[in-house]
Amino acid sequence: MTVTMGKALNAALRDAMREDETVLMFGEDVGPLGGVFRVTDGLTAEFGEDRCFDTPLAEAGIVGLAVGMAMNGFRPVVEMQFDAFAYPAFEQIASHVAKMRNRTRGAVGLPMVIRVPYAGGIGGVEHHSDSSEAYYAHTPGLKVVTPATVADAYSLLREAIADPDPVVFMEPKKLYWAKDEVSLPVRTSPFGTAEVRRPGTDATLVAYGPAVPVALEAAAAAEAEGRSLEVVDLRTLVPFDDATVASSVRRTGRCVVVAEATGFASVSAEIAARVQERCFHSLWAPVLRVTGWDVPFPPPVLEKYQLPGVDRVLDTVERLQFDDAPDPRFLVAR
Amino acid sequence: MTTQAEHRMPPASPPAEAGLLPSAEPVRFLDDDGAAAPGDAHGRYERPPSELLRRAYDAMVLGRRFDAQATALTKQGRLAVYPSSRGQEAGEIGAVLALRETDWLFPTYRDSMALIARGIDPVEALTLLRGSWHCGYDPMATRTAPQCTPLATHAPHAVGVAYAARRRGEDTVALVLIGDGGTSEGDFHEALNFAAVFHAPVVFLVQNNGFAISVPLSRQTAAPSLAHKGVGYGVRSERVDGNDPLAVLAVLNDAVESARAGGGPVLVEAHTYRVEPHTNADDDGRYRDHDEVETWKRRDPIARLEAHLRAAGELTDDDVAAARSAAEEYAADVRKRLGEEATGDPAELFAHVYASPTPQLREQAAWLAEELAR
Ligand SMILES: Cc1ncc(C[n+]2csc(CCOP(=O)(O)OP(=O)(O)O)c2C)c(N)n1
Ligand SMILES: [Mg+2]
Numbered sequence: 001m002t003v004t005m006g007k008a009l010n011a012a013l014r015d016a017m018r019e020d021e022t023v024l025m026f027g028e029d030v031g032p033l034g035g036v037f038r039v040t041d042g043l044t045a046e047f048g049e050d051r052c053f054d055t056p057l058a059e060a061g062i063v064g065l066a067v068g069m070a071m072n073g074f075r076p077v078v079e080m081q082f083d084a085f086a087y088p089a090f091e092q093i094a095s096h097v098a099k100m101r102n103r104t105r106g107a108v109g110l111p112m113v114i115r116v117p118y119a120g121g122i123g124g125v126e127h128h129s130d131s132s133e134a135y136y137a138h139t140p141g142l143k144v145v146t147p148a149t150v151a152d153a154y155s156l157l158r159e160a161i162a163d164p165d166p167v168v169f170m171e172p173k174k175l176y177w178a179k180d181e182v183s184l185p186v187r188t189s190p191f192g193t194a195e196v197r198r199p200g201t202d203a204t205l206v207a208y209g210p211a212v213p214v215a216l217e218a219a220a221a222a223e224a225e226g227r228s229l230e231v232v233d234l235r236t237l238v239p240f241d242d243a244t245v246a247s248s249v250r251r252t253g254r255c256v257v258v259a260e261a262t263g264f265a266s267v268s269a270e271i272a273a274r275v276q277e278r279c280f281h282s283l284w285a286p287v288l289r290v291t292g293w294d295v296p297f298p299p300p301v302l303e304k305y306q307l308p309g310v311d312r313v314l315d316t317v318e319r320l321q322f323d324d325a326p327d328p329r330f331l332v333a334r
Numbered sequence: 335m336t337t338q339a340e341h342r343m344p345p346a347s348p349p350a351e352a353g354l355l356p357s358a359e360p361v362r363f364l365d366d367d368g369a370a371a372p373g374d375a376h377g378r379y380e381r382p383p384s385e386l387l388r389r390a391y392d393a394m395v396l397g398r399r400f401d402a403q404a405t406a407l408t409k410q411g412r413l414a415v416y417p418s419s420r421g422q423e424a425g426e427i428g429a430v431l432a433l434r435e436t437d438w439l440f441p442t443y444r445d446s447m448a449l450i451a452r453g454i455d456p457v458e459a460l461t462l463l464r465g466s467w468h469c470g471y472d473p474m475a476t477r478t479a480p481q482c483t484p485l486a487t488h489a490p491h492a493v494g495v496a497y498a499a500r501r502r503g504e505d506t507v508a509l510v511l512i513g514d515g516g517t518s519e520g521d522f523h524e525a526l527n528f529a530a531v532f533h534a535p536v537v538f539l540v541q542n543n544g545f546a547i548s549v550p551l552s553r554q555t556a557a558p559s560l561a562h563k564g565v566g567y568g569v570r571s572e573r574v575d576g577n578d579p580l581a582v583l584a585v586l587n588d589a590v591e592s593a594r595a596g597g598g599p600v601l602v603e604a605h606t607y608r609v610e611p612h613t614n615a616d617d618d619g620r621y622r623d624h625d626e627v628e629t630w631k632r633r634d635p636i637a638r639l640e641a642h643l644r645a646a647g648e649l650t651d652d653d654v655a656a657a658r659s660a661a662e663e664y665a666a667d668v669r670k671r672l673g674e675e676a677t678g679d680p681a682e683l684f685a686h687v688y689a690s691p692t693p694q695l696r697e698q699a700a701w702l703a704e705e706l707a708r
């Protein structure tokens with residue numbers, strides 16, 4: 001059947017709540033309204049106000065409440081309404097959610113999920129389009145997951161809810177309406193496995209979340225021009241699948257990382273570093289990146305210049321020294 | 335299942351908030367010397383039972399001795415740092431005695447005394463302050479959260495634990511300890527609000543000891559009292575003389591049992607004083623008068639309780655001697671067991687970050703092991 005990513009996420013929540021009565025859903029407007037993106041649509045009606053409920057409008061309180069409930073027998077799933085509105089909860093996430101198991105020497109685990117609709121591409125105004133994954137991925141103790149396909153949205157969310165550790169579940173909001181033929185319930189590969197979404201031989205595009213469809217489109221366009229690009233979808237940023245990424249790059253000998261977030265001190269920087277550590281002797285060119293510019297996300301008027309697009313990806317691929325010419329941008333004058 | 339929300343204009347005269355406001359004066363049973371003070375304003379509290387007061391006395395004597403021992407251990411480099419709660423014994427012990435074993439305690443870095451009163455082994459209780467990466471005790475087994483350092487951030491956890499218990503029909507209460515400085519943090523306010531909205535059985539005990547490191551209360555708030563912060567959230571609040579063990583026990587027992595009985599959260603402000611510097615590393619001469627410290631030392635909670643119990647014929651010289659010698663024995667044991675350098679297995683650094691380590695952590699653990707094997 002044809003399912004959108006939003007519906008798949010909704011189905012994952014519903015199925016998890018049906019299977020396990022300790023699973024709860026709470027946050028801002030997630031009750032009768034069903035969330036501003038309708039991901040929790042119908043859950044209050046089916047499970048009652050005890051299982052899916054609205055809270056006071058305070059993100060640290062929401063995450064803090066979830067910590068306490070996870071300490072005491074529940075598996076809370078909380079929704080942050082938008083990426084940039086999760087920041088009030090950051091202290092809870094960095095100091096408690098991420099560290100509780102460690103600072104109690106394994107005695108207190110926190111099986112909880114923080115859902116974060118993130119990134120741009122939907123014409124949102126200021127503060128509604130941040131790519132905040134690096135903050136979480138940089139914080140030991142969190143798992144960070146971001147689906148790019150409808151099937152993964154369902155399966156990864158089910159896995160996140162079942163996981164004994166806290167998971168920051170980043171939902172690319174421009175993909176909420178992306179459709180696919182999927183029969184639910186569906187299970188895809190587990191956390192820590194990247195997927196080769198399109199095989200290729202000339203270069204590897206490594207992408208995650210909202211950048212995956214861009215990479216796939218670029219690969220399709222490149223084929224027309226005679227370039228064969230492999231596309232790897234990371235799916236989970238933590239844990240990271242070094243093996244799949246490295247084996248792809250060792251085969252193709254070239255790599256471009258595509259990400260929507262700003263590039264400086266980012267997940268894309270981490271990927272580039274890991275690839276060169278593991279694949280140096282197989283590389284024919286430096287690992288390049290296509291990312292957002294290092295500027296605050298520009299709301300809709302200029303958004304299209306910020307988002308990595310197909311042309312920018314293809315331009316970058318052409319800089320991978322196929323004719324042995326180094327990228328002039330990175331030549332240092334002697 | 336879900337009813338449509340209703341929103342109406344409020345009635346002309348809102349329901350009286352009087353039931354939520356704290357008493358005008360802090361509740362006291364004893365004057366500064368331990369003699370009977372005029373009764374409390376609410377007339378709601380009774381003198382705690384003698385047996386409880388005797389247990390409190392022994393625990394306070396023990397707590398103070400333990401606290402002094404811990405401060406001494408910092409001088410010998412056996413503890414990395416120690417924030418003393420000397421002078422706050424009534425709150426530290428009162429909080430614990432008000433709770434059942436099945437209730438939860440959420441302490442701060444200052445509340446090591448409460449930890450040992452809860453029955454946690456003193457060496458385990460001091461693990462964090464020894465400089466270890468973990469809290470030292472099992473929070474699930476002791477129903478005691480790890481000592482919290484980021485101020486007030488544990489308050490919403492107490493709400494979550496209490497609400498979770500209530501959802502299962504258990505009668506568990508959570509009591510969270512907070513300092514006066516901590517009441518300025520957003521998490522304190524969010525926790526009060528969530529507790530009230532979800533009617534969670536939580537007791538917030540603010541130990542107002544006058545200072546947040548060097549900053550006096552006047553810089554934290556312009557409110558009439560910290561207990562007044564409850565009313566805006568619909569949380570019943572109370573103020574108590576934090577150096578009057580009878581009053582503290584009476585008020586906390588009432589608060590805990592009212593929360594247990596389904597009365598919702600309660601905020602208690604205990605007026606007390608930090609007679610020691612913030613920690614052993616602090617220089618309090620830079621921000622306060624020694625005279626002020628001396629004034630507060632004369633309101634000593636142990637001396638007041640002792641005077642009261644002796645006058646009531648409920649404490650003899652032998653009892654006092656027994657309490658002190660038990661405390662000495664306890665301190666000697668702590669001294670002995672903390673005599674050795676704290677150690678730790680570096681391999682364990684990787685063990686509890688996740689339920690099972692990620693491939694990257696396994697890799698790093700192997701690199702460290704290799705380095706150590708050289
Ligand atoms: C969020 C946060 N900010 C700053 C600090 C540093 N700090 C540690 S203790 C303290 C003072 C706290 O005062 P109070 O809440 O009154 O508790 P007390 O130490 O008096 O028991 C400060 C500022 C901290 N631990 N957490
Ligand atoms: Mg203080």
